[in-house]
Amino acid sequence: MTVPPRPVRLEDLGAFLAGSPFHRMLGLSLLRARAGEVEVTLPFRAEFLADPEADYVHGGLIATLIDVAGCFAVISAAGHDVPTLDLRVDYLRPAGREPLTATARSIRTGRTFGVADVEVKDAQGRVVAVGRGLYGTGA
Amino acid sequence: MTVPPRPVRLEDLGAFLAGSPFHRMLGLSLLRARAGEVEVTLPFRAEFLADPEADYVHGGLIATLIDVAGCFAVISAAGHDVPTLDLRVDYLRPAGREPLTATARSIRTGRTFGVADVEVKDAQGRVVAVGRGLYGTGA
């Protein structure tokens, strides 16, 4: 952890997000970014369903979307890559067969840690989950 | 939500877990189960890496593993399927190129909700993350 964190410029954020093997596997992409605020989207795929008999997306995918959006909101504010320290997710309603979009905002970016708030909406604009994450911003 | 939850017997837990499209996509499987306690494992795959230049598994996968293990611990105690209400994850150290195993224990199973504690270890037995989830056990 004595290696300095990798610098990431705002204009490189989309490519940085898309460069992750797991993000590519899921099809995550950055829709929009400015300092401290990002929008990330997850497509719908049949393999994302939690249950073979019911039409809702697995909660682990929603947690992943929240983690990624929160992380990139803090990266966009801090200017460098940051590790997730902890993550909290509240599931408000099932998400169906449609893409999901997370809007994340850094509500604190300090010298050693940053906090991001995230809201996940379905294609109809209904909030399906909210989350909050704490990220390490120290060297 | 007026549909009664689907009953799941302890001996069917492994097949129930493996029947989820998303669990199959990740290769999640149940190693062991008794009432209120389960062990779930996630294999290592190159697509699970968070970063093309660093060897650690994406935190979203660890959150997914914690959600699934906690959920199945509560299912094993309640005897039926349960939705996740909220999820908390603390990341303690990076997880490398190796399978991860989550041990989950239901610490409360009541009439309307259940709480599970989860610990995720790497192949060397080091704790890489801990988590806690709240699940709905009502009809």
Place this chain on the structure above:
Amino acid sequence: MTVPPRPVRLEDLGAFLAGSPFHRMLGLSLLRARAGEVEVTLPFRAEFLADPEADYVHGGLIATLIDVAGCFAVISAAGHDVPTLDLRVDYLRPAGREPLTATARSIRTGRTFGVADVEVKDAQGRVVAVGRGLYGTGA
């Protein structure tokens, strides 16, 4: 838990809050309420300091303020008393020698549980902490 929860009308919310022995000990009071949203304030007292040598309010008081505000937001939406199931608090900056005000909003009020979002501000309007709680709304 088979006793039905006590009904609480919006116009009685302030008296209900002030009737709690612990709320009285701390001087908590309801500033404002409508269905699903409340504002609760905590006065400053010298005994609330965390440290004899530094001027900041103890984090336990901020957690208490968040719990109470979130609980009353869900009560105001559900129309009856609700127990706290879990509580999450993020501390963003120290709170000094001044009253604190929490604004809480129920972001989901269902048949068995409700979720509230809470923001705590100091007298200058700076956000010192945010929190989220899950409350049981079932009979």
Place this chain on the structure above:
Amino acid sequence: MTVPPRPVRLEDLGAFLAGSPFHRMLGLSLLRARAGEVEVTLPFRAEFLADPEADYVHGGLIATLIDVAGCFAVISAAGHDVPTLDLRVDYLRPAGREPLTATARSIRTGRTFGVADVEVKDAQGRVVAVGRGLYGTGA
């Protein structure tokens, strides 16, 4: 935050805890401490009740007890005072007219942050709540 954190030796932990005005107001005291693990107790007082008509201790006090115990577990491991960054509490059963004891264990103490796990028991040894907190250990 450029002031170095105050050093606290294990043998001074009890006096350090008791020196806090808010801890004195509540009657919190340290029962036992070794590096990375502490036990903290909260007496019962009638003013701690949440409700004038029901006999259970206010959840804010339990959150405070968890915050303090977790904080002192990390202090005992880090050797200096630490701020709380975030706190999570799960309430498992109501706590009655009796003292409560929290056992806290630091499960990670790193260069910039520490994580503590806390369990709160009543006088009969029943777990009434569990919690987890993240504390800043950096200079």
